[in-house]
Amino acid sequence: MATQFQLNTKEVMVVENKPGGGSTVATAEMARARPNGSVLLLGSVGGQAIAPSIYSKLPYDPVKGVQAVSLVAKSANALVVNSELPVKNVQELVAYAKAHPGTLNVTSPGNGTISHLSAELFKSMAGVFITHIPYRGDAPAMQDVMAGQAQMTFASLPSAKAGADSGKVRILAVTSSKRVETMPNIPTIAESGVPGYEVLSWYGVFTTGGTPMPTVNRLAQEIAAVIAQPAIRESISKMGMEPAALGPVDFTQLVNSDSQKWDKVVKTVGIKLD
Known part of the structure:
Protein backbone atom coordinates (compact mmCIF):
# COMPACT_ATOMS: atom_id res chain seq x y z
CA MET A 1 0.00 0.00 0.00
CA ALA A 2 1.41 3.39 -0.99
CA THR A 3 0.22 6.85 -0.04
CA GLN A 4 1.26 10.06 -1.75
CA PHE A 5 1.69 13.40 0.01
CA GLN A 6 2.04 16.61 -1.99
CA LEU A 7 4.81 18.63 -0.31
CA ASN A 8 4.70 21.46 -2.81
CA THR A 9 4.05 21.90 -6.51
CA LYS A 10 7.21 20.00 -7.47
CA GLU A 11 7.67 17.34 -4.80
CA VAL A 12 5.62 14.31 -3.84
CA MET A 13 6.40 11.95 -0.96
CA VAL A 14 5.16 8.39 -1.36
CA VAL A 15 4.69 6.36 1.84
CA GLU A 16 4.76 2.63 1.14
CA ASN A 17 4.29 -0.10 3.72
CA LYS A 18 6.73 -3.00 3.34
CA PRO A 19 5.97 -5.44 6.18
CA GLY A 20 7.86 -8.66 6.81
CA GLY A 21 10.95 -10.07 8.42
CA GLY A 22 11.01 -7.70 11.38
CA SER A 23 11.52 -4.66 9.10
CA THR A 24 14.25 -6.41 7.10
CA VAL A 25 12.15 -6.38 3.90
CA ALA A 26 11.70 -2.61 4.05
CA THR A 27 15.31 -2.03 5.07
CA ALA A 28 16.57 -4.15 2.17
CA GLU A 29 14.58 -2.11 -0.33
CA MET A 30 15.94 1.13 1.09
CA ALA A 31 19.49 -0.20 1.08
CA ARG A 32 19.19 -0.96 -2.66
CA ALA A 33 18.12 2.60 -3.52
CA ARG A 34 20.40 5.23 -4.98
CA PRO A 35 22.42 6.85 -2.15
CA ASN A 36 20.98 10.32 -2.55
CA GLY A 37 18.58 10.57 0.42
CA SER A 38 15.47 10.19 -1.71
CA VAL A 39 14.38 6.95 0.00
CA LEU A 40 13.81 7.06 3.76
CA LEU A 41 12.91 4.37 6.28
CA LEU A 42 11.08 4.77 9.57
CA GLY A 43 13.03 2.19 11.54
CA SER A 44 12.90 0.91 15.09
CA VAL A 45 15.13 -0.61 17.73
CA GLY A 46 13.81 -4.02 16.69
CA GLY A 47 14.48 -3.62 13.00
CA GLN A 48 17.79 -1.78 13.19
CA ALA A 49 19.45 -2.82 16.47
CA ILE A 50 18.08 -6.32 17.07
CA ALA A 51 17.45 -7.83 13.61
CA PRO A 52 21.16 -8.06 12.66
CA SER A 53 21.68 -10.39 15.64
CA ILE A 54 18.63 -12.64 15.33
CA TYR A 55 18.84 -13.15 11.55
CA SER A 56 21.95 -15.08 10.51
CA LYS A 57 21.75 -13.72 6.96
CA LEU A 58 20.34 -10.36 5.89
CA PRO A 59 19.69 -9.20 2.30
CA TYR A 60 21.72 -6.04 2.99
CA ASP A 61 24.76 -4.86 4.91
CA PRO A 62 23.41 -3.51 8.25
CA VAL A 63 26.47 -1.26 8.61
CA LYS A 64 27.38 -0.06 5.11
CA GLY A 65 23.91 -0.29 3.60
CA VAL A 66 22.11 1.84 6.18
CA GLN A 67 22.70 5.44 7.28
CA ALA A 68 21.09 6.76 10.48
CA VAL A 69 19.55 10.20 9.97
CA SER A 70 17.53 11.22 13.02
CA LEU A 71 15.85 9.79 16.07
CA VAL A 72 12.14 10.66 16.12
CA ALA A 73 10.71 9.26 19.36
CA LYS A 74 11.61 7.06 22.29
CA SER A 75 9.68 5.35 25.03
CA ALA A 76 10.01 3.24 28.12
CA ASN A 77 7.96 0.07 28.38
CA ALA A 78 6.32 -1.26 31.52
CA LEU A 79 6.64 -4.45 33.50
CA VAL A 80 3.12 -5.57 34.31
CA VAL A 81 1.76 -8.58 36.19
CA ASN A 82 -1.65 -10.13 36.56
CA SER A 83 -3.44 -8.44 39.44
CA GLU A 84 -3.97 -11.79 41.19
CA LEU A 85 -0.23 -12.46 41.45
CA PRO A 86 0.73 -11.78 45.10
CA VAL A 87 3.45 -9.22 44.37
CA LYS A 88 3.28 -5.44 44.65
CA ASN A 89 6.75 -4.46 43.43
CA VAL A 90 9.79 -5.76 41.54
CA GLN A 91 11.58 -6.96 44.66
CA GLU A 92 8.56 -9.08 45.62
CA LEU A 93 8.36 -10.40 42.04
CA VAL A 94 12.02 -11.47 42.11
CA ALA A 95 11.56 -13.09 45.52
CA TYR A 96 8.44 -14.92 44.29
CA ALA A 97 10.22 -16.14 41.15
CA LYS A 98 13.14 -17.47 43.19
CA ALA A 99 10.80 -19.19 45.63
CA HIS A 100 8.71 -20.71 42.80
CA PRO A 101 11.21 -21.39 39.97
CA GLY A 102 9.63 -22.22 36.62
CA THR A 103 6.07 -21.40 37.69
CA LEU A 104 5.94 -17.90 36.20
CA ASN A 105 5.34 -17.23 32.50
CA VAL A 106 6.22 -14.01 30.67
CA THR A 107 4.51 -13.26 27.36
CA SER A 108 5.78 -11.26 24.41
CA PRO A 109 4.54 -10.31 20.92
CA GLY A 110 7.04 -12.81 19.48
CA ASN A 111 10.55 -14.21 19.58
CA GLY A 112 13.23 -11.57 19.19
CA THR A 113 10.96 -8.61 19.90
CA ILE A 114 12.01 -5.84 22.27
CA SER A 115 9.48 -7.19 24.78
CA HIS A 116 11.04 -10.66 24.61
CA LEU A 117 14.59 -9.35 24.99
CA SER A 118 13.48 -7.05 27.83
CA ALA A 119 12.28 -10.16 29.66
CA GLU A 120 15.49 -12.09 28.94
CA LEU A 121 17.61 -9.18 30.18
CA PHE A 122 15.47 -8.94 33.32
CA LYS A 123 15.78 -12.68 33.98
CA SER A 124 19.55 -12.54 33.56
CA MET A 125 20.12 -9.47 35.72
CA ALA A 126 17.67 -10.53 38.45
CA GLY A 127 18.88 -14.14 38.48
CA VAL A 128 15.46 -15.73 38.05
CA PHE A 129 13.98 -18.50 35.90
CA ILE A 130 10.77 -17.45 34.12
CA THR A 131 9.35 -19.23 31.07
CA HIS A 132 8.96 -17.10 27.93
CA ILE A 133 5.81 -17.62 25.85
CA PRO A 134 5.81 -15.90 22.43
CA TYR A 135 2.54 -14.73 20.88
CA ARG A 136 1.69 -13.23 17.52
CA GLY A 137 1.26 -9.60 18.43
CA ASP A 138 0.93 -7.28 21.41
CA ALA A 139 -2.80 -7.72 21.96
CA PRO A 140 -2.88 -11.49 22.61
CA ALA A 141 0.29 -11.25 24.72
CA MET A 142 -1.43 -8.74 27.01
CA GLN A 143 -4.83 -10.45 26.91
CA ASP A 144 -3.52 -13.69 28.37
CA VAL A 145 -1.83 -11.82 31.21
CA MET A 146 -5.08 -9.99 31.91
CA ALA A 147 -6.94 -13.31 31.84
CA GLY A 148 -4.46 -14.95 34.20
CA GLN A 149 -3.26 -17.51 31.64
CA ALA A 150 0.21 -15.99 32.06
CA GLN A 151 1.59 -13.87 34.87
CA MET A 152 3.63 -11.03 33.37
CA THR A 153 4.73 -9.14 30.27
CA PHE A 154 6.71 -6.11 29.16
CA ALA A 155 4.16 -3.88 27.46
CA SER A 156 4.01 -0.48 25.82
CA LEU A 157 2.92 2.30 28.17
CA PRO A 158 -0.54 2.80 26.56
CA SER A 159 -1.22 -0.96 26.67
CA ALA A 160 0.00 -1.19 30.26
CA LYS A 161 -2.11 1.77 31.35
CA ALA A 162 -5.24 0.38 29.66
CA GLY A 163 -4.71 -2.95 31.39
CA ALA A 164 -4.12 -1.30 34.75
CA ASP A 165 -7.22 0.87 34.35
CA SER A 166 -9.25 -2.31 33.86
CA GLY A 167 -7.98 -3.61 37.19
CA LYS A 168 -6.75 -6.85 35.62
CA VAL A 169 -3.03 -6.07 35.67
CA ARG A 170 -0.70 -4.17 37.94
CA ILE A 171 2.17 -1.99 36.70
CA LEU A 172 5.26 -2.74 38.79
CA ALA A 173 7.87 -0.57 37.08
CA VAL A 174 9.05 1.10 33.89
CA THR A 175 12.10 0.03 31.92
CA SER A 176 13.77 3.43 31.48
CA SER A 177 16.59 4.73 33.67
CA LYS A 178 14.38 7.60 34.88
CA ARG A 179 10.74 7.69 35.87
CA VAL A 180 8.23 8.57 33.16
CA GLU A 181 6.72 12.04 33.48
CA THR A 182 3.19 10.77 32.83
CA MET A 183 3.59 8.05 35.49
CA PRO A 184 5.65 9.71 38.24
CA ILE A 223 13.19 16.28 10.62
CA ALA A 224 14.18 18.10 13.82
CA ALA A 225 12.17 21.12 12.69
CA VAL A 226 9.12 18.93 12.14
CA ILE A 227 9.48 17.22 15.53
CA ALA A 228 9.67 20.64 17.18
CA GLN A 229 6.17 21.52 15.96
CA PRO A 230 3.65 21.44 18.86
CA ALA A 231 1.07 19.43 16.90
CA ILE A 232 3.62 16.77 16.01
CA ARG A 233 4.93 16.57 19.58
CA GLU A 234 1.39 16.23 20.89
CA SER A 235 0.64 13.47 18.38
CA ILE A 236 3.75 11.51 19.39
CA SER A 237 2.98 11.99 23.09
CA LYS A 238 -0.54 10.60 22.60
CA MET A 239 1.05 7.38 21.37
CA GLY A 240 2.84 7.05 24.70
CA MET A 241 6.21 8.13 23.36
CA GLU A 242 8.54 11.07 23.92
CA PRO A 243 9.46 13.25 20.92
CA ALA A 244 13.23 13.21 20.58
CA ALA A 245 15.46 14.40 17.76
CA LEU A 246 19.07 13.22 17.57
CA GLY A 247 21.35 14.07 14.67
CA PRO A 248 23.21 11.48 12.55
CA VAL A 249 26.26 11.17 14.82
CA ASP A 250 24.41 10.78 18.12
CA PHE A 251 21.72 8.59 16.57
CA THR A 252 24.36 6.31 15.05
CA GLN A 253 25.95 5.98 18.50
CA LEU A 254 22.58 5.00 19.97
CA VAL A 255 22.00 2.37 17.29
CA ASN A 256 25.50 0.93 17.75
CA SER A 257 25.19 0.88 21.54
CA ASP A 258 21.83 -0.90 21.43
CA SER A 259 23.10 -3.32 18.77
CA GLN A 260 25.98 -4.38 21.02
CA LYS A 261 23.71 -4.63 24.05
CA TRP A 262 21.10 -6.82 22.37
CA ASP A 263 23.68 -8.92 20.53
CA LYS A 264 24.97 -10.10 23.91
CA VAL A 265 21.46 -11.02 25.06
CA VAL A 266 20.63 -12.78 21.78
CA LYS A 267 23.83 -14.85 21.92
CA THR A 268 23.30 -15.74 25.58
CA VAL A 269 19.75 -16.94 24.99
CA GLY A 270 20.49 -18.42 21.56
CA ILE A 271 17.71 -16.69 19.61
CA LYS A 272 17.66 -17.25 15.84
CA LEU A 273 14.73 -16.65 13.49
CA ASP A 274 16.17 -18.39 10.42
Missing part, protein backbone atom coordinates in the same frame (compact mmCIF):
# COMPACT_ATOMS: atom_id res chain seq x y z
CA ASN A 185 4.51 7.27 40.91
CA ILE A 186 5.74 4.21 39.01
CA PRO A 187 9.38 3.40 39.85
CA THR A 188 12.01 2.16 37.42
CA ILE A 189 13.19 -1.43 37.44
CA ALA A 190 16.70 -0.15 38.19
CA GLU A 191 15.60 1.58 41.38
CA SER A 192 13.47 -1.41 42.38
CA GLY A 193 16.20 -3.92 42.99
CA VAL A 194 17.77 -4.56 39.56
CA PRO A 195 20.41 -1.81 39.31
CA GLY A 196 21.63 -0.95 35.83
CA TYR A 197 18.55 -2.28 34.05
CA GLU A 198 17.44 -0.02 31.20
CA VAL A 199 15.48 -0.65 28.03
CA LEU A 200 14.11 1.93 25.62
CA SER A 201 12.03 1.47 22.51
CA TRP A 202 12.66 4.01 19.77
CA TYR A 203 11.80 5.00 16.22
CA GLY A 204 14.00 6.93 13.85
CA VAL A 205 14.62 7.80 10.23
CA PHE A 206 17.27 6.04 8.14
CA THR A 207 18.41 6.37 4.54
CA THR A 208 20.62 4.48 2.10
CA GLY A 209 24.22 3.91 3.11
CA GLY A 210 26.68 6.05 1.18
CA THR A 211 24.38 9.06 1.01
CA PRO A 212 26.56 12.22 1.16
CA MET A 213 26.71 13.62 4.69
CA PRO A 214 25.61 17.15 3.65
CA THR A 215 22.38 15.55 2.42
CA VAL A 216 22.04 13.46 5.59
CA ASN A 217 22.60 16.52 7.79
CA ARG A 218 20.05 18.53 5.83
CA LEU A 219 17.47 15.76 6.24
CA ALA A 220 18.18 15.62 9.98
CA GLN A 221 17.69 19.38 10.30
CA GLU A 222 14.36 19.21 8.48
